[in-house]
Amino acid sequence: MSTMESSNEIVSTLVNENPKENFLSASDILIKFANNILNNPNEPKYKKIRIGNPAVQNKLLNSVGAMECLFLMGFEEAEDGEHLVLPSGKSLQPIRDIRDGLLQELAKLQTSQQHGQIQQGGRQALSQNSSFEGQRLSQLLASEMQFSGRIREGMKRVLQYENPSTQEKARLVIPLESLQQEAEKSFQSAQANGDLKQDTRDFLLLALLKWFKFTFFKWVDTLPCNKCGGATQHNGNVPPSSEDLRWGASRVESHICRVCQVDTRFPRYTNPEKLLDTRKGRCGEWADCFTLCCRALGFEARYVMDWTDHVWTEVYSSSQLRWLHCDPCENICDKPLLYESGWGKKLTYAIAVSKDEIQDVTWRYSAKHDELLTRRTLCREPWLRQTIHSIWKKQISTLPQERQKELWTRLLCELTEFICIKVDDENLPGRSTGSLAWRQARGELGICAPIGASPDSNNSNQNGFLFKPSAREQQSKLIHVRYSCAADKYQRKSTGDEELLGWEKGIFEQNSICRKEELDWKMVYLARSEGSTSAEITWKFDLTGTDLKLSKMEFKAQSSVFENGKVSWRICAGDSCLFPTVASLQDFAKFDLDASQILMVTASLKGGSGDQAWQHTQLFRQSSGDKDGYPFDIKVMLI
Template sequence: MESSSDIVSTLVNENSKENFLSASDILIKFANNILNNPDEPKYRKIRIGNPAVQSKLLNSVGAMECLFLMGFEEAEDGEHLTLPNGKSLHPVRSIRDGLMQELAKLQTPQRHEQIQPGVRHNLSQNPSEGQRLSQLMASEIEFSGRIRDGMRRVLQYENPTIQEKARQTIPLESLQVEADKNLKSAQAKGESKQDIRDFLLLALLKWFKYTFFKWVDTLPCNRCGGATQHNGSVQPSSDDLRWGASRVEAHICRICQVNTRFPRYTNPEKLLDTRKGRCGEWADCFTLCCRALGFEARFIMDWTDHVWTEVYSNSRSRWLHCDPCENICDKPLLYESGWGKKLTYAIAVSKDEVQDVTWRYSAKHQELLSRRRLCREPWLRQTIHSIWKKQISTLPQQRQKELWIRLLCELTEFICIKTDDENLPGRSTGSLAWRQARGELGNSASTGTTPNSNNSNNNGFVFTPSARERESEIIHVRYNSADNKYLRKSSGDEELLGWDSCVYEQKNIFWKEEPDWKMVYLARCEGSNSAEITWKFDLTGTDLRIGKMELKAQTSVFENGNISWRICASDNCFMQSDASLQDSMTFDLKGSKTLTLTAVLRGGKGANAWQHTQLFRQSSGDKDCYPFDIKLMLN
């Protein structure tokens, strides 16, 4: 039998450099998976029909022989190769090390060009430095593999059948109505830089966050519906693997001790059905929805454990940062400035291209650069640009030209360092303990309060009477926590999604769902001492005034929590207790032109004090009850 060095030499000498690099990339990946996870059965089984095996190994002389020399055998089904348990892993390590040595030889000229002469002399005198560089090059191979995995991942979004399924799921007509309304409002204010597609994107983002997708810390118990906690991982089933869930979490019930399985799906088609997960699932499904509506979208892989989406805006001629978990658009400094993340690499991948976009997300380029230690910067630039050129080479000339222009504009954007002068929030998704452990509370970590957990783009909303409301002389607005939407009955039953879509001002408020109790409500952000939320009505510019107000605002308080209401009609303000508003109450506002209604939340005991003041608490299945109901009689 040939030795490992002989078969590696065959792979090097009998193939083109490109074929060798492709084959060695996947062989090293297979080997590392086995060596790092020797007891994991899934890494000991390779499907011969796997596209990577077909394109990278079968077409390269000596590649399949490398697998057989590692110890892989043909399975009885004829469709897989398997590495039996009990086989020595020494041949696996030997093949892996031999391939890495040959890769190092191929890259030696490039490395020498990048190393100063004095340092190059030290390499020959200092074997430990050579070992460090060898480790760095192994890291670069792994880095390159992750980029290529991401490029394969985004191809799922291009499946026409899956895109059609997404379009059938998205309430496009209502989103277009909302986008058109917001565009006209922006144009009336002289904000004309955005077009209807930008506003459609914002409507899609809000719908996805507040109506469609759900965040998962732990799942409720499948048996009794009780609260669960993390209990490690379990083996994925064949159906899990079919939908890309190679990792399955176990959530154990605190009451009946039964494990509930949480497969971490990476298939966007499956996510259209499950509609839940963490940032990976959110970004996968949201990017698919963007592509289904014809947006150019990129999946962003962050090396500090987060993912999100970028969408290209034709009106602005640039890429917009979109985080569906947070309902935040075009706030790229959110992670560094708001969450307090120490960014390293953020790589964008799409069906057409790949790009290092880290610089968009930082105002501290030198500090960021000092943390980038997984690969050499010249290597990363060359690798990404080489992949980028190969990707676009198959596109029509006009499209290639368009992407070249975009690239130049994007690189120019990266050179201009952003000003870090925004007061951006810390992370809102996930439990407080989880966010604290990740260090993503931002400034709240030192102040003990949680910043505003939602995009401030929706603040500043003012109710002004529509033509129908002026004619009927009534403004009637309701809010349902279960659907998380407002119903403006006096304006043709107009629906507005999201608790903050009609809010004038708010501080430390968020929408809370309790899966175990099946309840929803508005609450103070976790860790905050107080919170406020304000709705505003303005009749200025009309010949109408507010005569009377009927108000119902159902709330729940626990321990020593306290909710009070501040009502300001023109310049006259007074306070009202929450108890008096559990049922509808009428107020004489004496012909005021403006009205602001503010809920003030304070008090509570212990670590859960934030949860002891709840606005509009109701069952998550109650779609017909409106715990917040305000009606203004005009004259």
């Protein structure tokens, strides 16, 4: 395809795939960029565009095809990742072709006099209103137009999942028989345990999610070198080819080999049929392909667009009569607070779309509705509600009456669910997919973050909690404390089973400790923060202010190590310290204590190998279902 043909194609995309308002604003800035270069070909400042420029953010990034116009002009991503640059020596003809194509399309629009008069009148009215409120309204209207455009883009996207031949292709790669067998076993096990909420289809969904994550799809940070197979690094973007655009890859990354300097292209495909072949990508590709697989197996599925840069899937459970959150990147189902509570995301908008309907599902994913509302500034709430519901009614109007009635009933149930704010009582993990640096840059590591990842991470605890004897404990001369990692709570047996919720609530100090939950293996434990080389955690018992002193203790502290990881314990009473072996603490060990009033029990974690070294030292590892087990148990006898 010639440069002119490519230009015509991408300009056509810009015109046809966007609302007129988006096209007008995008073409306006693109023509300015082009004229600046064509009129000043030797001026370097016109050949560098800051990606964070408000005009780029507001007019180009939210318009389908706009950034592709820049890439076809010859712009490339700079090494700093913050600018687009036009390399010296590039031909100016592609720039001229793009500009002329845009001018032709603008001329066509001007033939509609009524539209031109209305728009001109609107512009004059806005320009005359110089007040802050007038400017704010203008900005808000433009923002709402962009918001509406993204919704329409998502609704068009989900129609790809409905192609019968594409669904058939998906069924050919899904090992349905083995997944059904796995689902049946899980269903029978659940029935035996008295769990009657789920049916075999729910367990089939879980099996599909697990297969997709661990067998079928692959996460990509950077691709291996096409020539030598060596490691590569991101080297900006390159213009998409006609074949890339055919499969929806308007963005193509360049991954340069660190050894042989060969450039490996990584097209970011949005066509789910193509993704059945490539089987790799990041969250966008994962959600596209997984949603297709759900539809291929007859699940009702929705594609969820998150305005804080993530996407996932929702699947309707006929047995539970509700939508289930499914994140294929993480192999997580029905944990909607994962992003806010686990990853630490500051959510704003999450819009779910399917072939039949659309819904603002943000409220399902937050336990902090009041806080969330303060961040929803892109559009007016009444406008959003009206827009969503208007589109929803239009979507279902073509469906059979019985189906319409079903969807109305679901809508009422879903809105009722949104009104009931969730209780954030789970310790959810940070993001696991993607490189550590990438996740840290996005602020999605959660509580198992590396040292210094964020000021509010749990890398150090300033609580300084002290176990001081109550009147009851002074009388019984016993302090008995135990901790369940599965339930994430301390139980103070010596005070009538008083409870402290949260591992960090009962510690005196800690450094680089987090609680890790393995959702696939259903195990929980305390470990080092990701990326750390060592960690410590201390519990303190303080008898000062009483006439009592330490006498003896019985202590159990179960731990697990892998590779060359090492856990060591230190028990200090006054000026004397004991160093029991890990093996001796797997069950209760007895110790005589120095007759002092201060007892400190400290665990040190270090060692391990490779990228997962932080996970090779584990305290109190137990099954997440073992709510009655207490792998950490201390009985302190007093005199």
